[in-house]
Amino acid sequence: MDLLNLPVKLQARGLTMRYGANEILGGVSFDAKSGEFLSILGPSGCGKTTVLGILVGLLKPESGSVFKDGADITGVHPSKRGMGIVFQNYALFQNMTVLGNVEYALRIKKETRGQSREIAASIIERVGLKEHMHKKPHRLSGGQQQRVAVARTLAMGPDVVLLDEPMSALDAATRLQMREELIDIKDTFGTTMIYVTHDQEEAFALSDRVIVMETGKISQFDTPENIICNPANEYVRDFVVRNIELKLKSLTKYINNKI
Amino acid sequence: MTATVNKIQTSIKSLLTVFLVVAVILPLAKMLALVTYSDLGAVLTSPRLWRAVKNSVSVSAAASFIAISTAMLAAFCVSRCDIRNRRIFNVMAALPMLIPSVSHGMGLIIMFGRNGVLTNILGIEGSLYGFWGIAAGSVFYSFPLAYLMLENILRYEDTSPYEAAEVLGISCARQFMSITLPYMRKPLASVIFAVFTMIVTDYGVPLTIGGRYVTLPVMMYEEVVGLLKFGSGSVIGALLLIPAAVSFIFDSFTHDIGNQSYLAHTRRLKVSRVINTMARIYCGIICVTALLPVLSFLFLAFVRKYPWDMSLTLYNVTNSFRRGAGTYMKNSLIIALCVATSGVIMSYLAAYLTARSEGSSSRALHFASITSIAVPGIVLGIAYVLLFRTTFLYGTMGILILVNLTHFFASPYLMAYNSLNKVNRNLEAVGMTLGVGRWRIIRDVIVPLTASTIVEMWSYFFINSMMTISAVAFLSNVRTRPLSMMIPSFEANMQFESAAFVSLLILAVNVTMKGLMGIINGILRRRRELC
Ligand SMILES: Nc1ncnc2c1ncn2[C@@H]1O[C@H](COP(=O)(O)OP(=O)(O)OP(=O)(O)O)[C@@H](O)[C@H]1O
Ligand SMILES: [Mg+2]
Numbered sequence: 001m002d003l004l005n006l007p008v009k010l011q012a013r014g015l016t017m018r019y020g021a022n023e024i025l026g027g028v029s030f031d032a033k034s035g036e037f038l039s040i041l042g043p044s045g046c047g048k049t050t051v052l053g054i055l056v057g058l059l060k061p062e063s064g065s066v067f068k069d070g071a072d073i074t075g076v077h078p079s080k081r082g083m084g085i086v087f088q089n090y091a092l093f094q095n096m097t098v099l100g101n102v103e104y105a106l107r108i109k110k111e112t113r114g115q116s117r118e119i120a121a122s123i124i125e126r127v128g129l130k131e132h133m134h135k136k137p138h139r140l141s142g143g144q145q146q147r148v149a150v151a152r153t154l155a156m157g158p159d160v161v162l163l164d165e166p167m168s169a170l171d172a173a174t175r176l177q178m179r180e181e182l183i184d185i186k187d188t189f190g191t192t193m194i195y196v197t198h199d200q201e202e203a204f205a206l207s208d209r210v211i212v213m214e215t216g217k218i219s220q221f222d223t224p225e226n227i228i229c230n231p232a233n234e235y236v237r238d239f240v241v242r243n244i245e246l247k248l249k250s251l252t253k254y255i256n257n258k259i
Numbered sequence: 260m261t262a263t264v265n266k267i268q269t270s271i272k273s274l275l276t277v278f279l280v281v282a283v284i285l286p287l288a289k290m291l292a293l294v295t296y297s298d299l300g301a302v303l304t305s306p307r308l309w310r311a312v313k314n315s316v317s318v319s320a321a322a323s324f325i326a327i328s329t330a331m332l333a334a335f336c337v338s339r340c341d342i343r344n345r346r347i348f349n350v351m352a353a354l355p356m357l358i359p360s361v362s363h364g365m366g367l368i369i370m371f372g373r374n375g376v377l378t379n380i381l382g383i384e385g386s387l388y389g390f391w392g393i394a395a396g397s398v399f400y401s402f403p404l405a406y407l408m409l410e411n412i413l414r415y416e417d418t419s420p421y422e423a424a425e426v427l428g429i430s431c432a433r434q435f436m437s438i439t440l441p442y443m444r445k446p447l448a449s450v451i452f453a454v455f456t457m458i459v460t461d462y463g464v465p466l467t468i469g470g471r472y473v474t475l476p477v478m479m480y481e482e483v484v485g486l487l488k489f490g491s492g493s494v495i496g497a498l499l500l501i502p503a504a505v506s507f508i509f510d511s512f513t514h515d516i517g518n519q520s521y522l523a524h525t526r527r528l529k530v531s532r533v534i535n536t537m538a539r540i541y542c543g544i545i546c547v548t549a550l551l552p553v554l555s556f557l558f559l560a561f562v563r564k565y566p567w568d569m570s571l572t573l574y575n576v577t578n579s580f581r582r583g584a585g586t587y588m589k590n591s592l593i594i595a596l597c598v599a600t601s602g603v604i605m606s607y608l609a610a611y612l613t614a615r616s617e618g619s620s621s622r623a624l625h626f627a628s629i630t631s632i633a634v635p636g637i638v639l640g641i642a643y644v645l646l647f648r649t650t651f652l653y654g655t656m657g658i659l660i661l662v663n664l665t666h667f668f669a670s671p672y673l674m675a676y677n678s679l680n681k682v683n684r685n686l687e688a689v690g691m692t693l694g695v696g697r698w699r700i701i702r703d704v705i706v707p708l709t710a711s712t713i714v715e716m717w718s719y720f721f722i723n724s725m726m727t728i729s730a731v732a733f734l735s736n737v738r739t740r741p742l743s744m745m746i747p748s749f750e751a752n753m754q755f756e757s758a759a760f761v762s763l764l765i766l767a768v769n770v771t772m773k774g775l776m777g778i779i780n781g782i783l784r785r786r787r788e789l790c
Contacts, residue, residue, distance in 0.1 A: 079695075
C-alpha cells in the first residue's frame, strides 16, 4: 500500500497535557492516513494511553488540537467523532451476553430492535463468535473476549479504531492469531487503526508506520524499515532496534545450532 | 481511564458531603461546644464518674477477652477443621446479631436470674446482676461480630507457609507462634478495638442486668433522660467517643479502610481426627449457647407468669398488642424501610463517586462517609437531642430515620465502595464513546453487577434499624416509638414475658428479612451464572 497517496484521516497537532505539575505530554504531533495501521510504541508511563484518550475525546488536552478529515474535532463529544476504542481489559458489560454487549449502544441510539439485532449479529458473525452469541463474557477465552470488545466498537460504524494494548492479557499463540485477525478486520471494515503497545516486534510486524514515544514526546515517526535502518537517536536505537537485533541474534544462534 | 467529571457529579458530591457533615459532624460539634468548664469540673471531679469509668473499662475488657477468645477458637475450628454444615454454623453463630442488646440482658435474667429457668434446673446460687451479668450479656451479643470478623480474616489467610512448615516438620505450636500470630496481629488489633468499642458504648445490656453496677453509657442515660443534665451528659458523650476514635485512627493508619486484599492460595489443611471431633463438639456447644436466649424467649413468651403460673397462654401476645405493639411495629417497619431505601441510595451514590472518581472532593466525601463508624449510637442520640431540640424535626419520625441513617451509614458505604472498586474502571469511558451516558451505564451495567452488594446493604440498614435502641431512645416519643423500645419498658415493669414476646417479634422480622435476602441473592447468583 502506498501511504503517500492516501488522504489524511486523523491528525494530532501539538498535543500537551499535564496533571498538576507533571508534564505528561509535551507537544505530540502526527497524522494517520486513511486505512493505515499505525502503532504507538513506548515504555510504560510514557503517555500512550493519554494520547488515545485525547484522540477519542475522553481527555481534554491542555493545548493542541485533533483533526479528522480536515475538521477540528477537539471539542466534539466522544460519541460524535466516529471513533471507537478498545481497552486493555476490554471493559465488557459482564452482565450482558455477547449479543447484548454489541447491540446495547445501537438500541440506545434508537435503532429499532430488529435493525440493532441484525447489525449486531452480522458483526458478531464477522469476528467469528456466532456460536458464542448468547454466552456471557466470563465464559469466553481472552481472545474471544477481545473480539467481543472489537465487535462492540465496530457496531457503531467508526472509521477510526483505537486499541490500547489489547494483546497484553493474551498468551503468545493467541496473540499471533489475533494479529492476523486485526489486519483482516481492518481491511474488511476499511477502518484506520491506531494501536498502542510496548511490544516492539508486534508494532513492527503489524504496522504501516510506527510512532516511537519517550516520556511525553515522539522520538521517531516512520515506517518500520526506516526506523530500523536509520534510528533517529540513541533512545530509539536502544529501546527498539537493539531489542530486535537481540531477538534476531538468538534466533540465528538457535537455527545454527539446529543445523 | 476515568471519563471527565462533570458538574452534576461534582454537585452531588458536595451535596452528600454537606449532608453528612450536618448529620454527623455538626451534632457532635454542638455537643462538644455545650460542654462548659463548670460541667467539666463537676463531672470530672465526681467519684461517681470515675467509678463508672472503672466499671465500664473492666467489664468491657473482660467481656471482650471472653468474646474474642471463644470466637477465635470457633473461627479456627470452622476455617481449619472439617466442620460439617459450615453454613448452618455460620447462620447460628450470627443469630444473636438479629436480637437487640437489651434482649440479651433479659435472656440471661430469664435463664440465670433468681428463679431463672436454668437456675432452677441446675440449682445455681449467687446473683447475676452486676459485673458478671453485664460481662455475660455483652459476650452474647458481641460474639457474632467477633466471630464474623475473625472467620473472614482466617478464611483469606495464605496457607502456603503452613504447607512449607509441614514439609519442614515444624511443630504446630511453633507454626502458630511464627506464622499465625504475626499474620493475625494487625487484623486482631482491629477486632479487639471493634469489639471493645461495641461493648463499652452499649447500654442495653447494663441497663437490664447491671443492677447497681453503673457503667458510663447507663450513667449518661440517667443524667440526660432522668435528670435532664445535658451538660454532664455531653461530657460523658465526649468520653465515649474516645475508644471509637482511637480504633478509627488505628484502622486508617494500619490499612486503608475499605480495601481488602485477596490472597490467592487458600487450601484446607489436614487436621487429625481427634482435633476434628473436638472442633465439632465445640461448634455444637456454641450453636446451642447461641440458641439459648431464643429458646428461653420462646418458652417465656407463652407462659402466664414465670415461675408462679406456668400455664400456657397467649396473654403476653394480647398484652403486647394492647400496649401498642401493633403501632410500634408499624413505626419500626416504616423507619426500617425508609432508612434502608434512602440509606442504600445515598451510600451507594457516595461510594460510586468516591470509588470511581479522583480528587480532593472524593477524599472529603470518603472521610465524611466513614466518620459515623466512630460515633456510638448513644452519643449520636444525645448530640441529636442537643442540635435538633428546637427544630421542627424533633419529635417526628423524620429524625429517627435521619439518626439511624447516619448511625449505620459507614458499613454499607464500605460494602459498596469495595465492590465498586472491583468493577472495571473503563466502563463509563467505553459508554461515552458509544454514546451511552454515565447514568445509563450505572443503571444498565454497574448496578446489575453489584446487585448482591446492594441487597446486603439494604438488609444491613433494615435489620439494624429494627433492633437499635441506643440513638432512638433519646429521640422517640409515644407517637414515634419503635418496637424495640418496648423491651426496656416492659422490663422496667418486670413484665419479662411480654418483653420476651416483643424480642421474638423483632427476631422473626429480621430472620424473615435475612431469608428473603438469601432467596434474592440465590436468584441473582443463578442469573449471573446463566448463559
Ligand atoms: N489521572 C492521572 N493523574 C495523575 N497522573 C496521571 C493520571 N493518569 C495518568 N497519569 C500519569 O501520566 C503518565 C502517562 O500515563 P499513561 O497512562 O498515558 O501511560 P502509558 O504510556 O499508557 O503507560 P502504560 O504502558 O503503563 O499503560 C504516567 O506517568 C501516569 O502516572
Ligand atoms: Mg496505558
